[in-house]
Amino acid sequence: MKDGKNNILPGTHEILTQRKSAILQKWYQRILDSYPAEAARFFKEEQDRFANPVGTTIYQALEGLYEEILQGMEAGRVRACLDSIIRIRAVQDFSPSQAIAFIFQLKHVLKEELAGEIREKGLSLEAVEARLEDLALLAFDIYMQCREQLWELKVMEIKNRTARILERANLTINFPY
Amino acid sequence: MASLPKPDELLAINYKPPRTGWMDTPVKFRRGTYLYGAKPKNLEAVGLPNPREWSPEEEDWKLPENWQEIILEGLRERLGRFRSLQIFMDACVRCGACADKCHFFIGTGDPKNMPVLRAELLRSVYRKDFTTAGKLLGKLFGARELTLDVLKEWYYYFFQCTECRRCSVFCPFGIDTAEITMIARELLNLVGCNIDWIAAPVANCYRTGNHVGIEPHAFKDMVEFCVDEIENITGIRVEPTFNRKGAEILFIAPSGDVFADPGTYTLMGYLMLFHEIGLDYTFSTYASEGGNFGMFTSHEMMKRLNAKMYAEAKRLGVKWILGGECGHMWRVINQYMDTMNGPADFLEEPVSPITGTKFENARSTKMVHIVEFTADLIRHNKIKLDPSRNDHLKVTFHDSCNPARAMGLFEEPRYILKNVCRNFYEMPENTIREQTFCCGSGSGLNSDEYMEMRMRGGFPRANAVKYVRDKYGVNMLACICAVDRAVFPALMDYWVPGVAVAGVHELVGNALVMTGETERETNLRGEPLPVKGKGENGGE
Numbered sequence: 001m002k003d004g005k006n007n008i009l010p011g012t013h014e015i016l017t018q019r020k021s022a023i024l025q026k027w028y029q030r031i032l033d034s035y036p037a038e039a040a041r042f043f044k045e046e047q048d049r050f051a052n053p054v055g056t057t058i059y060q061a062l063e064g065l066y067e068e069i070l071q072g073m074e075a076g077r078v079r080a081c082l083d084s085i086i087r088i089r090a091v092q093d094f095s096p097s098q099a100i101a102f103i104f105q106l107k108h109v110l111k112e113e114l115a116g117e118i119r120e121k122g123l124s125l126e127a128v129e130a131r132l133e134d135l136a137l138l139a140f141d142i143y144m145q146c147r148e149q150l151w152e153l154k155v156m157e158i159k160n161r162t163a164r165i166l167e168r169a170n171l172t173i174n175f176p177y
Numbered sequence: 178m179a180s181l182p183k184p185d186e187l188l189a190i191n192y193k194p195p196r197t198g199w200m201d202t203p204v205k206f207r208r209g210t211y212l213y214g215a216k217p218k219n220l221e222a223v224g225l226p227n228p229r230e231w232s233p234e235e236e237d238w239k240l241p242e243n244w245q246e247i248i249l250e251g252l253r254e255r256l257g258r259f260r261s262l263q264i265f266m267d268a269c270v271r272c273g274a275c276a277d278k279c280h281f282f283i284g285t286g287d288p289k290n291m292p293v294l295r296a297e298l299l300r301s302v303y304r305k306d307f308t309t310a311g312k313l314l315g316k317l318f319g320a321r322e323l324t325l326d327v328l329k330e331w332y333y334y335f336f337q338c339t340e341c342r343r344c345s346v347f348c349p350f351g352i353d354t355a356e357i358t359m360i361a362r363e364l365l366n367l368v369g370c371n372i373d374w375i376a377a378p379v380a381n382c383y384r385t386g387n388h389v390g391i392e393p394h395a396f397k398d399m400v401e402f403c404v405d406e407i408e409n410i411t412g413i414r415v416e417p418t419f420n421r422k423g424a425e426i427l428f429i430a431p432s433g434d435v436f437a438d439p440g441t442y443t444l445m446g447y448l449m450l451f452h453e454i455g456l457d458y459t460f461s462t463y464a465s466e467g468g469n470f471g472m473f474t475s476h477e478m479m480k481r482l483n484a485k486m487y488a489e490a491k492r493l494g495v496k497w498i499l500g501g502e503c504g505h506m507w508r509v510i511n512q513y514m515d516t517m518n519g520p521a522d523f524l525e526e527p528v529s530p531i532t533g534t535k536f537e538n539a540r541s542t543k544m545v546h547i548v549e550f551t552a553d554l555i556r557h558n559k560i561k562l563d564p565s566r567n568d569h570l571k572v573t574f575h576d577s578c579n580p581a582r583a584m585g586l587f588e589e590p591r592y593i594l595k596n597v598c599r600n601f602y603e604m605p606e607n608t609i610r611e612q613t614f615c616c617g618s619g620s621g622l623n624s625d626e627y628m629e630m631r632m633r634g635g636f637p638r639a640n641a642v643k644y645v646r647d648k649y650g651v652n653m654l655a656c657i658c659a660v661d662r663a664v665f666p667a668l669m670d671y672w673v674p675g676v677a678v679a680g681v682h683e684l685v686g687n688a689l690v691m692t693g694e695t696e697r698e699t700n701l702r703g704e705p706l707p708v709k710g711k712g713e714n715g716g717e
Contacts, residue, residue: 033193035286036287036288038288039285039287040286042276042277042282043286048607050605050608050637050641051277051283051607052283053283053636053640054636087672091630091632091633092285092286093210093285149670150628150629150632153628154625156670157663157667158625160437160666161437167402
């Protein structure tokens with residue numbers, strides 16, 4: 001992913017670093033808005049990572065992703081951050097588009113939050129947006145892996161439940177996969 | 178063929194959930210998030226009402242014409258019978274202490290999974306028909322009519338509560354949401370709205386004594402399969418007996434330990450232990466199941482299915498009963514069996530024949546939990562253990578909800594684990610003991626069609642396991658519940674790959690040094706044992 005062509009310009013990098021906290025909060029809020037209000041409040045306010053695994057995992061992963069977008073998109077770390085968010089949203093009540101929409105939402109947040117700089121200083125977000133597109137493509141893969149894994153787990157469970165009984169009845173079936 | 182969305186519809190992606198109030202947001206039944214309806218043959222088998230082919234996804238649930246009357250009358254009757262229910266309906270002040278304690282709320286973010294709101298699903302109907310203010314003020318007083326949408330909501334959410342009772346630990350009034358769920362499920366059963374994953378095991382249990390519907394010869398055969406395996410590993414042929422009159426002890430385990438991996442390894446552990454200490458025990462091929470899905474159907478069904486335990490103990494003339502590693506089985510035994518199926522005055526107060534320890538806590542039920550029994554053996558140095566055989570494992574312990582919160586069984590399993598393995602790590606404090614997080618699949622929700630919802634509900638537990646995996650390298654999740662053993666492998670694969678699942682007695686079986694055994698080359702799973710002195714990587 002680190003191709004050198006889409007390096008973020010030093011000026012942009014500096015602004016994105018300075019405004020990190022505000023941008024991250026807004027980005028997180030966009031994700032929270034996809035949950036019912038009572039849940040969003042809980043996910044945001046409860047800081048204990050064991051009492052609130054959804055909120056804390058998503059926040060940490062967003063922070064990690066933001067850092068990667070700024071620093072250079074190390075494939076392993078990007079994948080881990082995306083996976084921890086999408087793995088949760090892939091089993092919640094979301095359509096695929098809703099589950100991964102958070103990636104595109106950062107674009108809107110950046111445009112909103114940095115409107116002044118874009119207008120007055122001609123700040124360009126082109127390189128950041130290119131990175132978000134890479135993230136989006138990777139997100140499709142991860143979302144599909146999660147959903148496919150769910151079905152695999154179902155199959156494995158059914159097989160395991162019957163395997164011993166079939167074995168005792170001398171009905172061992174070698175599934176060719 | 179399904180109609181294709183138009184381009185403008187495709188573009189209308191809504192990122193936000195509906196902002197309607199909870200009373201006005203009907204349930205959508207989407208595959209993966211609901212459980213299939215009970216098949217008619219399974220309701221007929223035990224005489225439950227309204228057997229018919231139906232699906233929760235369909236508009237028409239094929240209910241009896243007077244279904245509202247049946248349910249309201251059922252509620253009236255239960256309010257009279259169960260004082261606790263009347264109190265639970267009236268006492269809640271909506272303080273919110275329970276709200277964020279449910280694993281389903283934490284994992285789904287669905288407000289109707291807040292225990293207070295789950296109870297409100299029933300309470301709102303109670304207010305409408307059983308309180309004056311509710312009759313007069315309606316919605317203003319939080320009251321609503323029992324409509325078909327409400328009934329569907331009950332089905333969706335009362336079969337989305339695992340009766341784990343974590344919320345009740347935090348309720349200042351001691352309101353037990355599990356009991357509210359139990360009553361709601363009873364009411365649903367009055368009009369034939371059970372789930373098949375509960376109805377089928379109930380029907381099987383009634384016919385053959387176990388969930389799977391396995392008959393006596395096959396049950397015996399399955400246990401003997403484990404006997405063969407033990408002989409292959411240890412060179413010792415253990416000799417369990419079946420339906421043997423005059424045995425001192427009747428042993429009852431969950432059938433999951435007999436029929437499905439990794440439960441079978443736990444069964445091998447029991448068999449090896451009993452052989453080594455020379456226990457005079459027998460299996461019953463009718464009381465061939467400790468689990469009781471009757472508990473998730475109605476009080477009457479729980480009693481009916483549980484009766485086999487004392488009946489078989491009496492028929493076989495044993496002195497007392499020893500029970501295996503199971504979850505809800507122990508809630509039934511510890512909290513209901515004595516008054517429900519007892520008094521078991523034909524049995525004796527349990528005394529360990531090996532150590533002489535009196536199990537005074539079981540004086541009334543006459544049934545002892547195997548981890549209490551084994552912990553006592555270890556405490557008295559009655560068995561020889563080589564924990565290095567488990568050196569390739571870094572173990573953590575999941576407190577199964579019912580043994581933890583319904584029995585307070587916290588120390589015994591840990592004591593055993595610390596004696597049979599040398600690498601033991603606790604999960605964070607607010608996820609264990611009385612605050613333990615449910616597996617997300619208890620109370621009859623462990624069906625494969627429910628996989629997506631199970632992953633949501635099990636996430637808080639898995640998250641704590643992930644923490645100890647990442648911090649200490651934990652690779653084994655030990656537990657004392659057959660449902661845990663059945664569902665954790667999938668939960669771990671999804672959230673915490675690299676962590677396997679075992680019953681405590683599987684690890685006991687591995688560490689147990691048996692008199693006259695050949696040198697073991699593998700553990701009970703047939704995997705090579707760790708090489709001495711090589712520590713955790715020895716077995717890799």
